[in-house]
Amino acid sequence: MNAKQKSSHTFELLYIIGIIAISFSSIFIKWSTAEVSVVAMYRLYLTNLLMLPLAWRYRNELFHLSARQWSMLAWSGIALGLHFLLWMASLRLTTVASSTVFLSLEPILVMLGSYFFFRTKTNRMMIIGMGMAILGSLAIASGDFKLSGQALTGDVLSILGTVAVSVHMLIGKHLREQLSAFVYNFWVFMIAATSLALYNIVQGYPFTGYAPREWGIFLLLAIVPTLFGHYLFNWLLKYINAAAVSMAVLGEPVFSSLLAWMLLGEKLTPLQFGAGAFILAGVWLFIRYGRGDNKVVELPVDRTAPDVPVMPNDKIAN
Structure with missing residues (x-):
């Protein structure tokens, strides 16, 4: 196997x-009883910590950025904070399957945006x-789509959250x-968390008084889906074009629905199980052929300034 492979x-x-x-x-969020904006805020602040x-x-x-870079970091952070606020709120109003399925719109929005702004080819x-x-994502949520009441509100919030994360x-x-990945993530997470903190202040939500179990959930959210995910x-x-990276959300309904079935007792039909395999096949095709103009190259490891995780040096040009 050569270096490129x-x-x-x-x-x-x-x-x-x-x-x-x-x-x-989605599982950790379902377990929490705190306001979703508080959950999201501590999730991001703990990640920064x-x-x-x-x-x-x-x-x-960290501190030698141009005014334009600060401005773009601010918009990216606000968009991420808005995504967490809207999508996490949707999980309180509908099932995991219905809430996560609307994230499948993200790669479409990102692909369109990548074409118009970066001329990324497909x-x-x-x-x-x-x-x-x-x-496959639509099939997973087929047994749970609701057209009225609380579930519809949750669906709308999930769609709006998807638009926000696409901008991010x-x-x-x-x-x-x-x-570098570290600097970008550090400031984006900090800005997103601070924007949520301001929202919590306006809403009058308490910052303290939560049970140890809640703090454990906040920490799990920081470690698992934020550090090892976002x-x-x-x-x-x-190293991979934005549309291909955004395709990751299409695998989320599969694993989230399975976890919700095992841990939360949410129902999943045989059709939805089969759709999961269909989604994974589609995701594999997209990432296999979806690197676009971003060439995958063998990159030297910079031992003096490793990213998290310790991976190829971010300073190497595409």
Whole structure:
């Protein structure tokens, strides 16, 4: 196996790890009884806290950004905070299957945005893979779509949250060409958390008084879906095009629905089980043929300033 193939397999493995990690997000949120904006805020602040030990190594880059970069970081962070607020709220109003399925719209929005803003090309296999994954996602939620009442509100919130995270991904693709994964994630998570903190202050939600169990859930959200999910995907934006990275959300309904079935007792039909395999096949096709113009190359490891996780040097150009 040559160096290029090894790099390719590494990216694919990390991609799968990220999908599984973000799939736990909906389960942890369902377990919590705190306001979703508080859950999201502490999820992100705790992630920043976990990243602090490495901040000294990036001290020069952290504070030497242009005005334009600060502006784009702010918009990316606000979009991420809005995504968490809207999508996490949807989980309180509908099932995991229905809430996560609308995230399948994200790669479509990102692909369109990538074409208009970055002129990223697509090919037939990418479109076929996306179509398979979207059809499978619709099948997973087919037994739970509701057209009235509380569930409809949850569906709308999930769709709006998907629009917000698509904006976050597109801005991130641009900034990751200029910034290391650590610096980008650190400031985006901080800005998102602070925007949610301001929202909580306006709403009058308490910042303290939560049971140890709630703090444990906040920490799990920081470690599993945020560090091993969102951070990892933002790192991959340097090496895989934004539409391909955003396809990860199409694997989320599969694992989230299975976890909800096992841990929350939510029902899943045989059709939905079969659709899960269909989604995974579509996701594989998309990531297999969806790197676009981003070339996968063998990248040297920078031992002096490793990212989290310790991976190829972010400073190597595509």
